[in-house]
Amino acid sequence: MYSLATEQPEDWWEVEALYDLCFAPGREALSSYRLRDGAPPVAALCLVARDADGILGGAVRFWEVRVGAARALLLGPIAVHPTRQGEGLGGLLMNQSLGAARALGWERVMLVGDAPYYGRYGFAPLTGVEMPPPTNPDRVLGLPLVPRAWQGVAGKVAPAG
Structure with a gap:
């Protein structure tokens, strides 16, 4: 049994250690990290999953970006x-965080x-959405949280700021 909670500042190092363990060295060199540089995550959507002993089992974070003029x-x-x-646990984190995003009025996720893997949650390839290089365009996926949220949305992905 896991309990989900919003990530707190005191969770930061433990979550970072989990990401270091789960992803290849140099994960911060990926293009998606350029979109996160200097920007705070969307705190209300960043979740941690802990077991009954309080041990971290999983985590998810979200960041606001722009796709052309659209917010995502x-x-x-x-x-x-x-x-x-x-x-x-991954499914639990995914479903809970996407539900929270919907409840907070977000329209689209990428x-x-x-x-x-992500298709089982409704994500599908996005056409016309350009991640900073080097990103394989076939791996750029989107999910509408409201009907037709990705319709007509195209352009370069940039930090929200």
Whole structure:
């Protein structure tokens, strides 16, 4: 059993250590990190999952970006500790955070990831959306949180600021 909570400032180092464990060294060199540089995450959507003993099992963060003139959420990173994978924790984090984004009035979410995995949550390839290089355009995926939210949205992805 896991409890989900909004990430707090005191969780930061532990979440960063989880991301370091789950992703390749140099993860911060990825283009998506350029969109996060100097910008705070959308705190209300950043969740941590802890077991009954308070041990961190997973985390997800979101950042506000612009796609052309449209406002969007950039999902990621999302990670589950290797010893906790296969327990549905990633799905729990994904579903809870996307539900919270909808409830807060966000219209669209995007990420860079594997279509077969994220497709189960409704994400599909975005055409006309340009992530900073080097990003494989086939891995740029979007999810409308309201009907037709991605319709007509195109352009370069840039920090919200």
